[in-house]
Amino acid sequence: MIKRVTFASKSLPYLLLGPQLLILAVFFFWPAGKAIYESFFLSDPFGATQIFVGLENFQMLLVSPEYYDSILVTLVFSGLTTLAALLSGFVMAVFADRAIRGVLVFKSALIWPYAVAPAVAGALWIFLFHPTFGSVAGLLIALGVDWDPLLNGAHAMTLVVVAAAWKQISYNFVFFLAGLQAIPKSLIEAAAIDGAGPGKRLWYVVIPLLSPTTFFLIVINIVYAFFDTFGIIHAVTGGGPAGATNTLVFKVYTDGFENQDLGASSAQSVILMFIVIALTVLQFRYIERRVSYA
Amino acid sequence: MRQWNLGAAGAAIVLAFSAGATQAQTDIQWWHAFSPDGKLGQTLVRYTEEFNASQSDYRIVPVHKGNYYETLNAAVAAYRAKKHPAIVQVVGRGAATMINSGAVYPVHQLMKDSGHDIDWSRFIGPVLSAFSDANGPAAMPFNTSTPILWYNVDAFEKAGVTGVPRTWDELGDAGRKLVKAGYECGITSAWQIWVHRDNYSFIQNQPIASQGNGMDGFDAEYVYNATRFVDHIKRVRGWVEEGIYTYTGRTWQGGHEAFYAEKCPIFLESSAGYGGISRNAKFRFAASFLPVEADNFYPRNSFLGGAALWVMKGHDPAVYKGTAAFFAFLASPEMQLDWHKNTGYVPISLDAYDLAQKEGYYKEFPHQEIAILSLSRSVPTVNTRGMRLGFGVQNTEILNEELENIWAGKKPVEKALDDAVQRSNANLRRFERTAGN
Numbered sequence: 001m002i003k004r005v006t007f008a009s010k011s012l013p014y015l016l017l018g019p020q021l022l023i024l025a026v027f028f029f030w031p032a033g034k035a036i037y038e039s040f041f042l043s044d045p046f047g048a049t050q051i052f053v054g055l056e057n058f059q060m061l062l063v064s065p066e067y068y069d070s071i072l073v074t075l076v077f078s079g080l081t082t083l084a085a086l087l088s089g090f091v092m093a094v095f096a097d098r099a100i101r102g103v104l105v106f107k108s109a110l111i112w113p114y115a116v117a118p119a120v121a122g123a124l125w126i127f128l129f130h131p132t133f134g135s136v137a138g139l140l141i142a143l144g145v146d147w148d149p150l151l152n153g154a155h156a157m158t159l160v161v162v163a164a165a166w167k168q169i170s171y172n173f174v175f176f177l178a179g180l181q182a183i184p185k186s187l188i189e190a191a192a193i194d195g196a197g198p199g200k201r202l203w204y205v206v207i208p209l210l211s212p213t214t215f216f217l218i219v220i221n222i223v224y225a226f227f228d229t230f231g232i233i234h235a236v237t238g239g240g241p242a243g244a245t246n247t248l249v250f251k252v253y254t255d256g257f258e259n260q261d262l263g264a265s266s267a268q269s270v271i272l273m274f275i276v277i278a279l280t281v282l283q284f285r286y287i288e289r290r291v292s293y294a
Numbered sequence: 295m296r297q298w299n300l301g302a303a304g305a306a307i308v309l310a311f312s313a314g315a316t317q318a319q320t321d322i323q324w325w326h327a328f329s330p331d332g333k334l335g336q337t338l339v340r341y342t343e344e345f346n347a348s349q350s351d352y353r354i355v356p357v358h359k360g361n362y363y364e365t366l367n368a369a370v371a372a373y374r375a376k377k378h379p380a381i382v383q384v385v386g387r388g389a390a391t392m393i394n395s396g397a398v399y400p401v402h403q404l405m406k407d408s409g410h411d412i413d414w415s416r417f418i419g420p421v422l423s424a425f426s427d428a429n430g431p432a433a434m435p436f437n438t439s440t441p442i443l444w445y446n447v448d449a450f451e452k453a454g455v456t457g458v459p460r461t462w463d464e465l466g467d468a469g470r471k472l473v474k475a476g477y478e479c480g481i482t483s484a485w486q487i488w489v490h491r492d493n494y495s496f497i498q499n500q501p502i503a504s505q506g507n508g509m510d511g512f513d514a515e516y517v518y519n520a521t522r523f524v525d526h527i528k529r530v531r532g533w534v535e536e537g538i539y540t541y542t543g544r545t546w547q548g549g550h551e552a553f554y555a556e557k558c559p560i561f562l563e564s565s566a567g568y569g570g571i572s573r574n575a576k577f578r579f580a581a582s583f584l585p586v587e588a589d590n591f592y593p594r595n596s597f598l599g600g601a602a603l604w605v606m607k608g609h610d611p612a613v614y615k616g617t618a619a620f621f622a623f624l625a626s627p628e629m630q631l632d633w634h635k636n637t638g639y640v641p642i643s644l645d646a647y648d649l650a651q652k653e654g655y656y657k658e659f660p661h662q663e664i665a666i667l668s669l670s671r672s673v674p675t676v677n678t679r680g681m682r683l684g685f686g687v688q689n690t691e692i693l694n695e696e697l698e699n700i701w702a703g704k705k706p707v708e709k710a711l712d713d714a715v716q717r718s719n720a721n722l723r724r725f726e727r728t729a730g731n
Contacts, residue, residue: 048395048396051728132555133552150541240695241698241702242698257367258363258687
């Protein structure tokens with residue numbers, strides 16, 4: 001039986017929801033609506049000329065090989081970033097959960113990267129890995145690695161994935177650690193008494209019980225990789241070399257704000273919006289089924 | 295979309311603050327792209343302070359809006375919200391967008407309407423023509439530079455390079471000797487499109503696009519995949535393979551670091567790179583003209599870079615009177631000379647140049663003269679008057695991508711340049727539809 005709690009007055013719930021709805025309307029529905037509107041027009045930046053072009057902006061994207069490259073780049077980038085950030089965050093949380101001394105120090109130190117602004121993080125990584133002046137790059141080259149993210153797409157991709165994942169690890173770490181600490185010790189002890197080693201306990205007890213946290217983090221990390229990594233890519237590779245790190249969001253920015261092509265940029269935003277809606281629906285329908293909120 | 299809202303909000307806040315100032319004075323907003331933390335921004339702010347102190351009717355309020363793109367975006371957003379500044383600094387490649395925007399009050403008109411009699415013929419021709427419409431200069435040139443050849447004199451001596459390379463082939467020979475002498479990266483360049491396409495083509499009198507590089511009509515098409523530029527890129531591609539030319543990125547930072555660290559003793563970079571080079575180079579350096587082809591005995595004027603000041607429509611007459619007075623102040627030979635000495639940008643008027651010569655400034659700093667000589671060394675031809683092509687920023691990025699494909703050996707030179715031209719021409723056709731109206 002589900003308990004139903006109802007409000008006595010009809011207007012109160014709307015009043016309570018009001019502020020949130022207002023924020024959503026102003027910061028989401030209005031700009032999103034405007035993007036959809038602009039995607040049907042070809043306009044000059046200052047708005048002097050606006051020509052209705054129907055679906056031409058979309059058509060232009062869908063016949064452009066660069067756009068498909070960008071989709072592929074985004075999938076690779078988001079997949080790798082999510083995987084790297086989740087795995088590292090999880091491993092660190094497992095170790096921090098076991099640490100006996102200095103837990104507070106480890107926890108605080110691990111949370112720092114999250115507080116660094118993406119542009120600053122990007123600048124930091126480029127100072128380490130730029131082939132002509134990066135200190136770590138110098139080491140790599142001295143070791144005989146032909147390190148050149150300015151011309152080698154795979155190197156550039158590695159660099160932005162590591163930089164983007166690095167920034168997100170802290171967030172994942174905090175949630176995984178909280179999740180781990182919420183698992184009753186008695187369950188783990190029971191498994192240990194039944195003869196399960198640390199590996200088996202992790203696999204059969206801890207990971208299934210963590211699934212709500214993991215699912216939440218997958219959704220958050222994919223959204224992060226899609227949207228919030230713009231600053232890092234901007235600072236580290238600028239989408240290069242030859243489009244190798246030109247993700248969909250970065251392309252929206254360059255087309256809209258550097259090239260002043262509002263129509264093309266809006267059309268890309270609309271497509272991106274649908275991709276993310278589709279991804280979220282997929283995640284909830286197929287992955288969430290395997291999550292137990294015990 | 296978020297940036298739009300922020301830009302408009304920022305504009306609103308700025309206006310709210312300025313509205314509280316004294317009523318007798320007219321405030322004039324100037325949005326610019328030079329951070330007040332740097333030398334350029336500090337010099338700019340000092341000029342506004344000097345102007346404000348020199349009279350009591352107007353007050354110029356400089357507002358740093360971020361880099362060139364952020365500044366332009368802020369101005370576009372503010373214009374749509376009717377909260378735009380009177381003066382905005384816009385990067386050279388934005389000239390086509392600005393001139394056709396319908397949002398601009400042309401500077402020649404502004405100066406005439408305000409009763410300032412400016413002798414435009416005393417300005418450096420190719421600088422002015424880059425920003426001119428049919429009736430005269432539409433914008434006020436502000437920070438103007440051009441690429442030159444910077445070199446490490448100590449390294450030249452050590453490697454036995456005698457004389458400064460005059461031709462591109464001599465440059466290659468010098469690079470070869472330098473690498474042999476242990477300088478690992480040889481030659482590098484900042485802003486490769488500006489150096490290798492724009493300035494190579496101007497100096498060699500080769501077209502970049504039809505219709506006089508777009509100066510004569512919106513139906514221009516890129517043609518650089520069928521000029522001597524193609525052979526030039528093949529030569530540079532050969533240098534990359536040979537290991538005597540190193541790609542250090544699309545902008546300037548990598549090249550500067552490689553030059554400071556004495557890895558690349560030859561650096562093709564803006565004359566305005568002087569500030570950084572003079573501060574960071576721990577060796578003797580000098581500068582010369584960008585190289586030419588061996589058969590080129592009449593090198594043409596080079597192509598400028600930097601930004602200009604545009605005046606936007608929709609303000610009170612008093613604002614425009616003040617703006618005109620400020621421009622007249624900025625254009626004075628004394629101010630231009632001060633700007634030249636402090637920043638490495640060139641003075642925009644011949645009077646300022648004469649003043650520098652009279653002072654003997656170039657005896658002490660000969661490299662400061664190279665840019666002026668290079669910009670003004672011939673009568674401009676149809677190929678060297680300027681460049682006014684829509685989506686200039688995007689088309690530059692497209693060529694950057696394709697050049698990266700060439701340097702990495704992923705595409706043959708012809709194929710990559712054909713692809714770049716084809717992709718960019720599609721953009722020009724798109725631009726033509728809104729600009730032509």
